[in-house]
Amino acid sequence: VIVGSTRPTRICPELAGLITERLDGTDELSCATIDLAEINLPFLDEPQKPALGDYQHEHTRAWSDIVRSYDAFVLVFPQYNWGYPAVLKNALDFLYEEWRDKPAALVTYGTRGGVRAGEQMRAVLTGLHMRVVADDVRIKILPDDVVDAGQLRDAAGKIAEYADDITRVGGQLSAHLTATHLTSTAGG
Numbered sequence: 001v002i003v004g005s006t007r008p009t010r011i012c013p014e015l016a017g018l019i020t021e022r023l024d025g026t027d028e029l030s031c032a033t034i035d036l037a038e039i040n041l042p043f044l045d046e047p048q049k050p051a052l053g054d055y056q057h058e059h060t061r062a063w064s065d066i067v068r069s070y071d072a073f074v075l076v077f078p079q080y081n082w083g084y085p086a087v088l089k090n091a092l093d094f095l096y097e098e099w100r101d102k103p104a105a106l107v108t109y110g111t112r113g114g115v116r117a118g119e120q121m122r123a124v125l126t127g128l129h130m131r132v133v134a135d136d137v138r139i140k141i142l143p144d145d146v147v148d149a150g151q152l153r154d155a156a157g158k159i160a161e162y163a164d165d166i167t168r169v170g171g172q173l174s175a176h177l178t179a180t181h182l183t184s185t186a187g188g
């Protein structure tokens with residue numbers, strides 16, 4: 001479960017943490033949270049195209065190892081000015097083969113659920129040859145839901161509202177993973 005925003009007052013880690021807890025152990029999924037603020041990548045600074053996998057920088061190799069170690073991803077991110085956060089696109093752009101064929105689910109949020117950010121991200125992940133599940137989770141953050149610098153009044157309550165949607169995409173991820181396993185077994 002990737003935490004897709006890095007602002008100092010962001011709400012993403014709280015949401016992503018609750019989503020990780022909810023998905024972990026359901027549908028045979030075993031989940032962990034990856035915080036892009038901790039990964040702390042610079043703007044893409046590799047001299048070669050990532051598709052070549054010829055990484056010069058230690059931070060790229062470390063990020064590659066992390067992404068390789070997971071079979072599927074849930075991207076949790078807000079809508080920023082009708083798009084997705086640049087930090088998430090940068091983290092995706094750093095690598096290429098590491099993402100290929102892996103199932104992905106999108107959890108977006110914003111006043112209207114972050115629909116526009118989700119649509120754009122679907123196109124990006126299709127370009128990376130990821131297998132994006134059929135449904136997104138679109139969390140509507142309403143003015144009454146936030147206090148102070150936009151912090152959630154009740155993050156657990158908000159996530160509970162979307163329990164069915166989260167369970168549904170968890171099932172879809174799991175089905176993709178099972179299909180991948182069957183294909184690779186069939187292929188020997």
Ligand SMILES: Cc1cc2nc3c(=O)[nH]c(=O)nc-3n(C[C@H](O)[C@H](O)[C@H](O)COP(=O)(O)O)c2cc1C
Nearest residue numbers: 005007010011012078079080081082110111112150
């Ligand atoms: C740069 C920026 C642009 C934003 N643009 C949108 C937007 O287009 N649509 C929307 O619903 N909310 C927008 N918001 C509000 C965010 O949904 C809200 O601030 C949310 O908490 C951001 O996620 P984060 O706290 O994890 O960074 C924007 C917020 C920021 C900081």
